[in-house]
Structures are given as structure tokens and as C-alpha cells.
Amino acid sequence: MWNIGFLFALGLVRQQFINHLLRQVLEVIFTKFKNKDLSHLVGEHNMGFVFGPSWFYGIDTIIEFVAVLITLFIAIYSFRIYKLIHDRKYLYFMLAFLLVSASYSIRTLTDWLVYTSLLGRIPNVMAAVSKVATVSTLHTIGYLAYVFMTLAGFMILVAIFLKIQDIRIVSLLFIFIIILTALSQSILVAFHITLLLMLLYIVAHLYMNYSRTRSVSSFLVLYSMACLLAAQVFFVVLTFYSSYFVTGQLLQLAGFLLLLINMILVLKK
């Protein structure tokens, strides 16, 4: 009887200790919330809600929005060429950039949702937990769509540049992308590594194109994709060093701006 009483008391103390620990963890998280720091939050598929330092919140969304506009601009111009000469190559090129543009639109919306929902006034710990749970689902759907559409867009670019015309090979690559998106444990790392590999092929093609033409525009496009490639390297190591997110985003911005400069030069001709 004495033994049972002792064990019960011990269990009670242990439970109280666990509760105390949990309360402390929640308080730490809530304090971070209050200080506008969301770096500790991780959603499904090991996806962090935010990646960079708190001062960068919102700036990354602006960079993504710039990417939306530039890629949409390229897609529209490519479609205009398709309407003029009816060459399917330009239709696929338009589709590739349209997918990339749509993917960045989704990411912009998702990030905007995270920032506006979680950086607003949150009265207590329970409200914070409830908000995180709601945002988590939308964030996961948004990021999965972003990952799939970006990979699909760049895969079409690879298929155009490598002149892959066999629909069976293209469909096989699509299946790989679907499997990667659906089954990856650490989706963003797998995504950035895959995109990095695709960009390696694209940069190799553009380097050969530049060697052949030696024009300013082919140089700009080569460097724009090289910037996107370098950005992926930073995004891959982001898991270990979160500060690399800013460098990656700035490289990405430089890449898209070089594409914009190229388009301006093209249209000035």
C-alpha cells in the first residue's frame, strides 16, 4: 500500500515536471511569436514556415512577386511569337515560363498568408497554436504546388533545350517529379537538389549557345540561369545555415532581373 502511494506520488511529480517543461516550451515559442520570430516553426514534410531572418520577412515575398512578373512577361512574349509563326517550340516555352510564374504566384500568396496570419496580434499561447494549425495545412498545399509547378516548368525547359521530343521520355520525367513531390521526406532539400541538377543542364546548353552566338543577350540569359543555379546551392545548405536564405534570394532576384534586362534589350531592337 505504501509502495503504491509512493509510485502514485512519483507519477504525479513526473507529470507535473512534464507539464512544467511543456509550458516552458510553449512560453518560449509564444515569446518568439511576440518578437515576430517564426524561425522555430516547422510544418509537414519538414518544411519550415519561414527561412530567413525576421528582418527579411516580406522582402522575400516582394522578390518572389518580381519573379512572377518577369516570368509572366517572358511567357506572354513567347505566346505572341507562337501566334505569329505557329511553331510549337514557343508554345512549350510559354508553358514552361507560365508554370514557373504560376508557381511563384502560389509561393507569394502562401508566404503572404503565413506573414499576415502569424505576425499579427496573437493574444495567448492557445490562439497561437490554433493559428499555426490552420496556416500549416494551407502552407503545405501551397508549397507542394509551388514545388511541383517549378519542377514541371524547368523540366519543360530542359526538354526544349535538350531537344527531347519523345513524349514517353517527357512523361517519364513528369512521373519522377510527381514521385519526388509526393514521397520526399525533406521536400525542400530534394526540390532544390533536383532544380539544381536541371539548371546544370540548362546552364550547359546556354553556355554552348553563348559560345556560338557571343551576343550580349545570350550572355545575359546564361548569367541569369547561372545565378538561379548558384541560388539553389545556397537553398540546399539552408537546412544547416538559415542565414544563407538571404544570399539565395538575392541571387535569385539577380537572375530574374538579368532576364528582365535581356527582354528589354530584345524589345528595343
Place this chain on the structure above:
Amino acid sequence: MKEKRGRLEIIYDILVAIQNKNGSIKPTHLLYKSNLSYQRMNIYVDELIKKGFISKDFDDNNKFFILTDSGYSFLAEFKKIKEFTDSFGL
């Protein structure tokens, strides 16, 4: 060895050939200038007529292809399209 012309270059060559003949050319001349087989030239010509870049005209039982305003506009646009295509290596 010279690279094979793409669709864009072929269309451009046809339109330039007509433009160089003051906007009007006989089919035989076009065949020679465009450097295409008779069948291939007809396919391109039909398409360019459909798009409104050129039109057919008859003068004393002779057939002519005439460069339309859209054709002239396309030639002006061509430089941009070519630069876009070359910059991406399409």
C-alpha cells in the same frame, strides 16, 4: 557546315524575298529565292496566306505573291523575335 534553317528563318527568307522584289514576286522566283522544294514552299506559302502575311494576286494570267501590311509588320518584328530566340538558344 551551315546549320539547318529553322521555321522562323524560312518564313523570314520567304518574306524578305518578296520584300526585295518591291513586295510582289512570281512563284518561280520565290521558289528559287527561298531555297525550298516546291512542296515545302507551297506549305509555307499557304500558311503565310492564312496568317495574312502575304496574298495571292493575278495579272495577265501570271500569279504573284504580294507582301501585306501584316507581312511588313512581321519583318519589323522579326529582329526582336530572332534576338529572343538566339538569347535562349531555342
